[in-house]
Amino acid sequence: MNPDNPAGPNFHGTPPPGFPLPATPHSPAPQHPQWASGPTGPVRSSGRTGLFPGDDPIRHPWEIPLLVVTVLLTAIVYTVAILALALGVVSTWLLIVLLAPIALAIGRGQLYGSQQVNGVKMSPTQFPDGYWMVAEAAARFGMRTPPDAYVVLGNGQINAFASGHGFRRFVVVYSDMFEIGGQAREPEALSFIIGHEVGHIAAGHASYWRQLGQLAANYFPVVGPALYRSMEYTADNHGYCVRSQGARGAMGVLGAGKYLVSVVGFDELADRATTERGFFPWLVNLMSGHPVLTWRAAALRNRTRHGSLFVKPGQLYREPQAPAPTPSIGPTWPGR
Numbered sequence: 569m570n571p572d573n574p575a576g577p578n579f580h581g582t583p584p585p586g587f588p589l590p591a592t593p594h595s596p597a598p599q600h601p602q603w604a605s606g607p608t609g610p611v612r613s614s615g616r617t618g619l620f621p622g623d624d625p626i627r628h629p630w631e632i633p634l635l636v637v638t639v640l641l642t643a644i645v646y647t648v649a650i651l652a653l654a655l656g657v658v659s660t661w662l663l664i665v666l667l668a669p670i671a672l673a674i675g676r677g678q679l680y681g682s683q684q685v686n687g688v689k690m691s692p693t694q695f696p697d698g699y700w701m702v703a704e705a706a707a708r709f710g711m712r713t714p715p716d717a718y719v720v721l722g723n724g725q726i727n728a729f730a731s732g733h734g735f736r737r738f739v740v741v742y743s744d745m746f747e748i749g750g751q752a753r754e755p756e757a758l759s760f761i762i763g764h765e766v767g768h769i770a771a772g773h774a775s776y777w778r779q780l781g782q783l784a785a786n787y788f789p790v791v792g793p794a795l796y797r798s799m800e801y802t803a804d805n806h807g808y809c810v811r812s813q814g815a816r817g818a819m820g821v822l823g824a825g826k827y828l829v830s831v832v833g834f835d836e837l838a839d840r841a842t843t844e845r846g847f848f849p850w851l852v853n854l855m856s857g858h859p860v861l862t863w864r865a866a867a868l869r870n871r872t873r874h875g876s877l878f879v880k881p882g883q884l885y886r887e888p889q890a891p892a893p894t895p896s897i898g899p900t901w902p903g904r
Contacts, residue, residue: 618805618809619805619808619871619872619873619874620809620812620871621808621809621812622809623809624809625709625767625770625802625805625806625808625809626802626805627771627798627802627805628798628799628801628802628805628874628875628877629874630794630798630874630877631795631798631799631801631802634791634794634795634798635778635781635782635795637791637795638781638782638784638785638788638791638792638795639781639782641784641788641791642780642781642782642783642784644784645665645783645784645787646665649662649665649666650666653666668780668783669780672776672779672780672783673776676731676732676733676776676779677733677734679731679733680731680732680733680736680738681733683716683718683720683738683740686720687718687719687720687740688718688719688720689716689717689718690702690717690718690719694719695719695746697746697755697758698717698719698741698746698758698762699717701758701759701762701763702714702715702717702739702762702766704759704763704810705762705763705766705767705806705807705810706766706770708763708809708810709766709767709770709806710770711766711769711770714766715730715736715737715738715739715766715769716736716737716738716739717738717739717740717741717762718738718739718740718741719740719741719742719743719746720740720741720742720743721742721743722742722743722744722745723744724744725742725744726742726744726745726748726821726822726825726826727742727745728740728741728742728745728761728762728764728765729765730765730766730768730769730773730774731774732769732774732775732776734776737769737774739762739765739766739769741761741762741765744826745758745761745826746758747826747827748817748821748826748829754814754817754818754820754821754829754830755814756811756813756814756817757814757816757817757818757820757821757829758814759810759811759814760807760808760810760811760812760814760815760817760818761807761814761818761821762807763806763807763808763809763810763811763814764803764804764806764807764818765803766806766810767802767803767804767805767806767807767810768799768803768806770806771799771802771803771806773799773802773803782795789855790854790855792857793854793855793856793857794854794877794878796857796858797853797856797857797858797859797875797877798877800857800858800859800864801859801864801867801874801875801877804864804867804868804875808868808871815868816834816868817829819832819834819837819861819864819865819868820832820834820837822861823837823861834865834869835869835886837861837862837865838862838865838866838868838869838870838885839866839884840862841860841862841863841865841866841876841880841881842866842880842881842882842883842884843884844862844880849880850880853880854878859875859876859877863875863876863880863881866881866885869885869887870885870887872885
């Protein structure tokens with residue numbers, strides 16, 4: 569859990585009628601029976617892996633090892649830069665590296681300031697649905713207060729992100745995202761996406777020191793993108809624990825946009841993580857800072873394991889149905 573946001577929710581206002589109340593942080597998770605394929609057919613799993621609805625969200629297992637490697641690479645880069653400066657070597661590359669901590673702090677401050685003066689701040693009276701979605705996710709993750717949340721003009725773009733400045737954390741949602749939340753479309757998808765972004769904050773991804781320590785990720789082609797993909801899977805785990813039923817719609821939005829989300833076949837999309845073959849689909853994922861959409865959909869469908877970082881899912885997965893109950897046999901009446 570992010571140390572900047574210790575447990576203890578502190579929200580203000582009253583949610584609108586019908587809005588689901590946030591779960592108490594660290595309370596016993598509700599039971600959501602899951603079915604997985606076993607050697608003799610469907611078997612029941614406990615659902616306590618951190619990947620199921622009601623579980624406490626869990627990090628992708630590769631995130632911390634990749635972060636350690638990236639921090640070590642960053643330390644090596646700075647050690648070399650300091651030694652070069654001590655030897656009297658001055659270059660543009662050297663100045664960029666040494667000034668990066670200042671540039672990062674200024675950039676984060678400018679990004680936050682831009683939202684303060686240009687964004688529409690979510691509140692119980694402005695974008696109330698989004699406001700309570702942020703509050704619900706923050707409470708679910710044990711954060712003391714919900715992050716600030718802003719809506720900015722999307723101009724047709726589908727995007728949302730989380731960041732921070734100092735001790736403040738904030739979420740930014742493009743205005744077009746709220747058209748997804750309309751009654752005729754997928755309001756659960758919007759809740760999943762907001763849960764994903766608040767999850768980045770809860771997992772510490774918006775910390776200045778975290779971002780400074782992983783600075784080398786931007787310059788090492790394989791390690792850096794893999795770290796970012798693992799962070800996205802971690803945030804997806806958070807979003808899934810808040811609103812699992814919104815995962816399918818969220819993938820549809822990312823694939824076809826806000827108007828055609830209902831046309832996207834989630835299972836067809838997830839199947840292609842396995843059926844699409846060749847070197848270049850694998851290479852595209854390897855070099856991407858986000859999991860490719862088909863692999864991401866497959867990870868959200870198959871909650872028995874974490875999302876794949878390097879190797880595509882080997883087998884098609886279908887969420888098994890619980891065995892149908894045996895119909896009861898009523899009494900036999902004379903003449904029937």
